[in-house]
Amino acid sequence: MTQSTAPTRRTLPTPPTALVTGGASGIGAAAAARLRADGVDVVTADLAAGADEKLDVTDPDAVAALVAARGPFGILVHSAGIVGPAEPLSELDLDEWREVYRINVDGTFLLCRAVVPGMVAAGWGRIVTMASIAAKEGNPGQSAYSSSKAAVIGLTKSLGKELATTGVLVNAVAPAAVATPMNARTDPAVLARSRDLTPMGRMGRSEEIAELVAWLCSDRVGFSTGAVFDASGGRASY
Template structure:
């Protein structure tokens, strides 16, 4: 950790979805190292327990973000444990099937939309009131360049991430002037456990689209997320931040 970031999140309290691995876990580690407190949300309690111990989180809570009742209960519990919530990082997501639209399984479509888009809505819906009560908040929703450009054979994923971008723009405008910023990350593919959900052909295609000729790193994305989650992000809301190696320039 660079000395200039020491104490950047002192006194701040964060909820991170998808926090048991990958980007969510990396962001949690940075926030804790820089003075904040974190509650992790993910599906697997055993994996959450390991991640929480590793990064120094207050606790890990197993839940399905596509279930609004589970999200509501977990949000209330996090607010009680942390004494408030200042930061939400919504990074939970799945890829779904890799297949053309006319062959796409309906169950897979619904599951991707439920987790990637509806889950972001449920989390923001439940946590925003705590931020408004405190007069401060930073929301970072993890989208994708697929939401801007679309990836072939990934229609559900692309549509869900486009929805996250549009949702975040709307939310950011609603909250402007209330001390709460809402922005989203739009990364190109980066090496993370989500690759386990893709065939090698899709991974190769994603790499071919990145002008820098390499995948992003989790830490590169965590660095951008932590800026958006910090007080330094004070005059930008309803925006997208690319970490795409030159793939998207808008």
């Protein structure tokens, strides 16, 4: 009879360094603050002022240069993204569509691709991508945003399976509408619809999402990868 052996749990001897994109405001800034409270060394990156590093997440050379200069990173929280236009699909310009995908999907791909080799070499890593409840439900008038976030979920699930035996865990967080600067430019009717669909009857707060992110970035998680964790005030139905 073959005796089964429990897998070795990989841990880092010292707190890892985290890269948080979109870290100048909103969920990214809240996640950075929460990780720092856990004793993690955090590097924030954003095009907006206030981050440690200025970064265009769609620029592969800039992404590679940042990881080479400030890495290796044991944690990636990829929070950079845009909502894009609130328009019927039939009225959506192709360039607007492509911009949403370039930032939300290409940016996720580039950041993950850049940090994965160092994490695998270390035998430990945590990647948290930012999806949306819109990825599951499809918000009317937001086809580019909804489908781009669905692509983020697909990427997360695929990468989680690829790295499942390496010690690197890859998970997504799918919030409902959250009161952030990114949503300040969102059509108020779209936000009102999201709030009305939320059983708690309110928008989320960045700090609430950051708590979930911090847990997924920690060594307290060991058996979840390629998963989607909802933070939707009860809106998520699957």
